[in-house]
Amino acid sequence: MTRYIFITGGVISGLGKGIVTASIGRILKSKGFSVSAIKIDPYLNYDAGTLRPTEHGEVWVTEDGGEIDEDLGHYERFMDITLTKDHNITSGKIYYTVISKERRGEYLGQTVQPIPHVTNEIKAWIRRVAERSKVDFMLIEIGGVVGDYENVLFLEAARQMKIEEPNNVLFIHVAYLPVPKTLGEMKTKPVQHSVQRLREIGIQPDFIIARSEYELDEPRRRKIALYCNVSEDSIFSDPDLENIYELPLIFEKQGLGDKILERLGLKPMATDLSEWREFVESIKNYRDTVKIAIVGKYFSIGKYILPDAYVSVIEAIRHASAYYRVKPMIDYINAELLESDESLLEKLREYNAIIVPGGFGAKGVEGKINAINIARENKIPFLGLCYGFQLAVVEYARNVCGLKGAHTTEVDPDTPYPVIDLLPEQRRILMEKKIGASMRLGGHKVILRRGTLAYRLYGREVVIERFRHRYEINPDYVDRLEEHGLIFSGESEDGIKQVGELSTDIHPFFIGSQFHPEFTSRPLNPNPLFKGLIEAAIKDKETRFKS
Numbered sequence: 333m334t335r336y337i338f339i340t341g342g343v344i345s346g347l348g349k350g351i352v353t354a355s356i357g358r359i360l361k362s363k364g365f366s367v368s369a370i371k372i373d374p375y376l377n378y379d380a381g382t383l384r385p386t387e388h389g390e391v392w393v394t395e396d397g398g399e400i401d402e403d404l405g406h407y408e409r410f411m412d413i414t415l416t417k418d419h420n421i422t423s424g425k426i427y428y429t430v431i432s433k434e435r436r437g438e439y440l441g442q443t444v445q446p447i448p449h450v451t452n453e454i455k456a457w458i459r460r461v462a463e464r465s466k467v468d469f470m471l472i473e474i475g476g477v478v479g480d481y482e483n484v485l486f487l488e489a490a491r492q493m494k495i496e497e498p499n500n501v502l503f504i505h506v507a508y509l510p511v512p513k514t515l516g517e518m519k520t521k522p523v524q525h526s527v528q529r530l531r532e533i534g535i536q537p538d539f540i541i542a543r544s545e546y547e548l549d550e551p552r553r554r555k556i557a558l559y560c561n562v563s564e565d566s567i568f569s570d571p572d573l574e575n576i577y578e579l580p581l582i583f584e585k586q587g588l589g590d591k592i593l594e595r596l597g598l599k600p601m602a603t604d605l606s607e608w609r610e611f612v613e614s615i616k617n618y619r620d621t622v623k624i625a626i627v628g629k630y631f632s633i634g635k636y637i638l639p640d641a642y643v644s645v646i647e648a649i650r651h652a653s654a655y656y657r658v659k660p661m662i663d664y665i666n667a668e669l670l671e672s673d674e675s676l677l678e679k680l681r682e683y684n685a686i687i688v689p690g691g692f693g694a695k696g697v698e699g700k701i702n703a704i705n706i707a708r709e710n711k712i713p714f715l716g717l718c719y720g721f722q723l724a725v726v727e728y729a730r731n732v733c734g735l736k737g738a739h740t741t742e743v744d745p746d747t748p749y750p751v752i753d754l755l756p757e758q759r760r761i762l763m764e765k766k767i768g769a770s771m772r773l774g775g776h777k778v779i780l781r782r783g784t785l786a787y788r789l790y791g792r793e794v795v796i797e798r799f800r801h802r803y804e805i806n807p808d809y810v811d812r813l814e815e816h817g818l819i820f821s822g823e824s825e826d827g828i829k830q831v832g833e834l835s836t837d838i839h840p841f842f843i844g845s846q847f848h849p850e851f852t853s854r855p856l857n858p859n860p861l862f863k864g865l866i867e868a869a870i871k872d873k874e875t876r877f878k879s
């Protein structure tokens with residue numbers, strides 16, 4: 333039997349509800365239970381594939397090819413599970429299903445209404461995924477905050493589930509407690525109001541997570557308990573942390589896991605977080621630092637710089653760095669500036685590793701190519717991810733193979749040397765304007781060539797990694813590139829090149845992949861390409877900066 337834990341948010345978005353959900357999952361898993369999670373996104377897009385990364389953050393790609401909110405990435409990483417596209421519910425998916433049913437005559441004679449038709453569809457979706465996952469606990473994070481128009485039907489569906497299965501449903505409300513500088517005091521009023529809104533809907537939270545810059549103190553705990561209709565020991569403190577992976581340990585110290593079990597009528601269970609604790613310790617007790625540059629374009633929104641679009645890349649760096657007990661000092665470099673700012677380009681030499689992550693379109697492309705050139709010529713460890721790999725091939729074609737004007741047809745359809753070109757079936761899809769969920773997506777096999785860097789890093793011949801792209805290495809140029817020393821060390825079953833590298837005789841670490849290795853990196857099991865990069869960055873610091 334599956335128990336359902338709904339996680340709602342209050343006061344502001346961006347509270348880290350995803351990390352809270354993921355941490356609770358980790359704790360329950362460490363108690364020996366099977367866990368899974370669903371993210372509800374109230375927007376009308378069918379999935380996250382068409383959203384702007386600067387606004388919504390990274391698009392997470394699931395093994396089965398879903399393009400999903402970045403929170404699913406946190407779930408997979410913290411709980412070490414593999415989720416499917418069905419573990420994400422959007423308003424778009426629900427309405428699409430309801431309207432399709434109506435057109436098929438499945439509600440013949442009825443007036444189709446938000447309640448019960450939409451709410452029934454939401455509940456059915458949740459239960460269907462739970463049934464398929466066969467887990468002890470299904471965590472369901474409802475996006476947005478209480479009081480939004482958008483998520484009200486999802487909250488209503490959750491309320492109904494509690495009535496239908498009173499002993500199987502639990503509500504956790506994560507709300508923000510501001511500490512305004514002018515007051516110098518933590519304020520509980522916003523939490524009081526958001527819980528009031530929740531209770532108006534008919535949901536009484538079982539637990540409240542007090543999210544704030546600081547730890548919750550006793551007077552405020554008493555106040556929240558009184559006004560929010562919960563006992564004092566049902567409130568958990570969730571202060572800002574330097575390291576998000578510490579959160580399961582912080583919650584466990586407060587006994588959250590057993591409290592959840594108790595509330596659902598289960599016996600307390602011992603928690604084994606020892607491996608997790610070791611991982612957290614190795615992040616804290618680092619023996620050295622390495623400087624890493626991520627050269628991208630999705631950083632700024634208005635006046636603010638947010639690395640959210642690259643969250644999985646950053647986490648993959650953290651996993652690999654923890655493995656080697658080094659602290660990664662990551663700088664986010666705006667690729668567009670590298671197109672004209674010579675001194676910034678020069679500064680790139682100070683890094684122990686350069687990453688050019690995935691991306692789309694023409695903006696900042698020449699800057700990325702310049703960065704790749706610096707990495708290649710100065711023997712700085714380099715990792716190219718998807719677009720970063722494609723652009724590394726462009727750089728090599730132009731500057732080593734002498735193919736002046738070589739490019740990807742994504743940016744220059746009239747290039748004399750289209751070294752990167754559309755996948756054949758993608759040409760058809762684009763002509764028909766079927767944009768949503770139409771890239772080459774999800775987990776695919778890659779066969780690695782023995783004796784190469786890629787093979788050494790993975791230690792095996794066949795790997796499954798996740799993809800999200802429309803363009804690929806043009807087979808017509810493979811021979812030419814290889815004759816000039818670029819080694820294609822991995823390919824898909826149809827022979828298309830998926831990994832490229834330079835021999836370690838001429839460059840300590842220069843590799844790129846058409847797939848996104850960041851999606852399979854886990855805290856306790858870092859992805860081999862990132863491990864290789866960090867290992868090379870440590871060596872770089874020891875050698876290139878010795879004198």
Ligand code: GLN
Nearest residue numbers: 690691718719801802803
């Ligand atoms: N824009 C490139 C493509 O579509 C790369 C995509 C990516 O980096 N995810 O192939």
